[in-house]
Amino acid sequence: MTAELDFENWTCPVPLRDTPAVVMGHGGGGAMSGELVEHLFLPGYGAAGAATELADCAVVTAGDTRIAFSTDSFVVKPMFFPGGSIGDLAVNGTVNDLAMVGATPLYLSAAFILQEGTAMADLGRIAQAMGAAARAAGVRLVTGDTKVVDNGSGDGVYVNTSGVGIVPDGVDIAPHRAAPGDAVLISGDIGVHGVAVMSCREGLEFGTTVSSDTAPLHGLVAAMLATGADVHVLRDPTRGGVAASLNEIVRTARVGVDLVERDLPVPSEVSDACNLLGLDPLQVANEGKLLAFVPAERADEVLAAMRAHPYGAGARRIGTCVAEHPGMVVARTALGGTRVVSMPIGEQLPRIC
Amino acid sequence: MTAELDFENWTCPVPLRDTPAVVMGHGGGGAMSGELVEHLFLPGYGAAGAATELADCAVVTAGDTRIAFSTDSFVVKPMFFPGGSIGDLAVNGTVNDLAMVGATPLYLSAAFILQEGTAMADLGRIAQAMGAAARAAGVRLVTGDTKVVDNGSGDGVYVNTSGVGIVPDGVDIAPHRAAPGDAVLISGDIGVHGVAVMSCREGLEFGTTVSSDTAPLHGLVAAMLATGADVHVLRDPTRGGVAASLNEIVRTARVGVDLVERDLPVPSEVSDACNLLGLDPLQVANEGKLLAFVPAERADEVLAAMRAHPYGAGARRIGTCVAEHPGMVVARTALGGTRVVSMPIGEQLPRIC
Incomplete structure (x- = not known):
């Protein structure tokens, strides 16, 4: 007997929110974490929860x-x-x-x-x-x-x-402020923290010279704000990496992001480790990096301020915020094609932070 | 061979702080918790730690x-x-x-x-x-x-x-303000939360009608402050119970406390359970009660305000702050004697909150 799908009464399968029990992925900072907030915590809290976002x-x-x-x-x-x-x-x-x-x-x-x-x-x-x-x-x-x-x-x-x-007067930095035309900046090499932790994880040990990038970033932010540029969004791409952070931002602001893959600063040690483990560096955790959305006309000035700061020496532009494909992050690959950079579902490796 | 103690080089044994590993008692809110803060966390934090107290x-x-x-x-x-x-x-x-x-x-x-x-x-x-x-x-x-x-x-x-x-202007409520002459008040029955949790604890189950007293107490505090009385100290006696809270206060303020044991509001279900388990109700956790130190001349007025509030209906005076025996809590027993109410060392039963 083959069961026919009843499309009349078909609803989108929601395996994440319908799991009867917590699984590791709910702690990964990706889609499953988001569903737990949206479908369990916020309804549970009711009027006592933050109406906007449990940020x-x-x-x-x-x-x-x-x-x-x-x-x-x-x-x-x-x-x-x-x-x-x-x-x-x-x-x-x-x-x-x-x-x-x-x-x-x-x-x-x-x-x-x-x-x-x-x-x-x-x-x-x-x-x-x-x-x-x-x-x-x-x-x-x-x-x-x-x-x-x-x-x-x-x-x-x-x-x-x-x-x-x-929060100083006049400062308004929030995901919903991402706007088409904004330059998307990163403060330095990505994937470093995740690879450092994985390299000494029981059962995974591999030789690498990578050390965690853990660092406090408020001084770097202050240097960026001192340029007077209207910084729209800042985000530290920790669990779920750059992929999770950018996807959260584009969904909140209903914009798109076009990344240029060859502009992503991935150190060779990180790409080697990611190849070894089958991971995407865009999904690997960082603990001392930030993403910024700033008006394109001020991007060079902000980048210069970032590069002058010890924690932003490797800052560069990695993409652009666009009105097209809202809610989606797209990367132009080295071969000239494009790929969707999706929201991580759960996590690549648990307990990275 | 019997070893002779070398009193020349004898130092007070400090088993609590010299344990090579964390034991359950370090989480009990008693003397061992205090030692962990004093001898490990504060020295570790150095200048970044709160100079006064990790309150x-x-x-x-x-x-x-x-x-x-x-x-x-x-x-x-x-x-x-x-x-x-x-x-x-x-x-x-x-x-x-x-x-x-x-x-x-x-x-x-x-x-x-x-x-x-x-x-x-x-x-x-x-x-x-x-x-x-x-x-x-x-x-x-x-x-x-x-x-x-x-x-x-x-x-x-x-x-x-x-x-x-x-914190409203003019409000200054802190343990160091406990002063000789202050009346020591409790907002209601003690030991209720601890007994409620113990009663359904695996391996301990016993029949009781006691329910946890968990409640928010800021409304009760507002009612007390509305009397205009200069409330010196407030403390919710959670882990370690009334005994731990009072001992912390007398050590901080370098005063003593004289309790009158028969004035302690211990419900019969709590005293029965404590007899069964060999516990002191003064050391059992509360989650909806507060201790207050107020100038004696305002005590009746504050008590009246407490009793008019749903969470203070059972409020009463249980003792007096004294200049004698600083750092020590003493209880006058029903038989007319006195006993020292000591700081709990670890905890009676772990994971009560």
């Missing part, structure tokens, strides 16, 4: 002050990797979420969920890394919490950092 | 606004218990941390660490509970994050909520 960073008003408020949990495995640790990520990740709305980061919280049996020496190294990263970023760790879960119920150290910053 | 809630300045900023992770097991769920706790717990410095809670973040395989239906119920609790408390969930960890590396759902509120 990486909220801009809200407290008294007379516009503040940025952001949260991120870090579960990266292993906790120490070339170029950094979960402690560096936890500080820089939240500093960067604040920076991507143009805020000056001020205060962080640090909440730990520790597995019983975690070595004190490891926890101490993580605390030191957080202190060093916070000093480098000019933020203070002002409040905290520690919970311990029994052996088998956790996995070393999970860290949540939330952050508060001030 | 439940920080009061900091953003622009021209005094804001309260707080964080808490929730790992309660089971996730659903009589009277509430991890979702209620996550919202009310952070709302209450903000309320304990007199702040008006405004915005919460919600960051989830989910174990692969967690039932979507459970996650949905938790999100709904968070939405309902946020609406009841008048706060909005404005930013979030979701991570998934592989099966065996987590335990259902962990939720971190951080919160931001505004």
Whole structure:
């Protein structure tokens, strides 16, 4: 017997939202993460949820002050990797979420969920890394919490950092502001953090000289804003990489993006590792890079300001925002064809941050 | 051979801080949690750490606004218990941390660490509970994050909520303000949340009609402040119970507290359960109660305001702040003697919140 599809009553299959249980992909920052927010968290929260978007960073008003408020949990495995640790990520990740709305980061919280049996020496190294990263970023760790879960119920150290910053008057940086004609810029090499973590992952070890790019980006943002250019959108392409960030932006703003593939700064170590593992560098996580949408006529000026900053030395233009194919990111390939750069569904490799 | 102690070179044994690994007690909110903050986190953070205290809630300045900023992770097991769920706790717990410095809670973040395989239906119920609790408390969930960890590396759902509120002008509520002569008040029955969770804990089940007291307390605080009384200290006695909270306060303020044991509101279901399990009700967690230190001459007025509020109906005076025995909490027993109410070391039962 062959069943005939009932197209009269056919509805689009929604395997992601209809899974009866959480799967790894729901934590990947791609389409499945988005569906969890859209179809579970926001309906669950109801009127208490943010009406617009459950964004990486909220801009809200407290008294007379516009503040940025952001949260991120870090579960990266292993906790120490070339170029950094979960402690560096936890500080820089939240500093960067604040920076991507143009805020000056001020205060962080640090909440730990520790597995019983975690070595004190490891926890101490993580605390030191957080202190060093916070000093480098000019933020203070002002409040905290520690919970311990029994052996088998956790996995070393999970860290949540939330952050508060001030959004200067007149600054309005948000995904919906992406506009046709904008130049799309990246601050440097892509895929570096993801490859660094993968290279020392149990069962995956491979030789590479790549270190994580984890870095605080608010200084770079300040340098860009100092040009006076009207920066429309900023985004740090972490989980899901450049592909996820650009897809989120084009869907929010109902615009398209045309990338030029040969202009993407992919270091040879990253492309080698991606070839080895069958990954797309556009989907690999970054922890010290930003994407920017700026009016094309100011792009050279903003790029010059970025290149003059240590964290933007490798900045370049990688594409253009267009009115065509709204909601879609398209890349012109080296062979002269085009391909759709799709939203990652789940994740290539879990627990990269 | 018997080894002789070398008293010349003897130093006080510090088993808590010298453990090579994290143990459950480090998450209990008692002495071991305090040592972890004092001897590991603060030295690790260095100049980036809060110089004063890594408190439940920080009061900091953003622009021209005094804001309260707080964080808490929730790992309660089971996730659903009589009277509430991890979702209620996550919202009310952070709302209450903000309320304990007199702040008006405004915005919460919600960051989830989910174990692969967690039932979507459970996650949905938790999100709904968070939405309902946020609406009841008048706060909005404005930013979030979701991570998934592989099966065996987590335990259902962990939720971190951080919160931001505004501290009204002139309000200065802090542990160091506890002063000899202050009346020590409690807003109602103690030990209720802890007993409710224990009653349905695997391996511990016992019959009880007790439901968790989880509730948002900022309305009660507003009613207390509306009396115009100079409220010196507020604290919600969660992990470690009344014993841990009072000990923290007396150590910070270098004062003592005399409790009158027969004035402690311990419901018979709680004392029965504590007798069964060998627990001290003073060390059992509460999630909808507050302790207050207020000048004795205003105590009756504040108590009247508390009793007029739904969450303070059972408010009463339980003791007095004294200059004697600084750093120590002493209880006058029903038999006319006195006993020291010590700081809990670790925790009676882990993962109560």
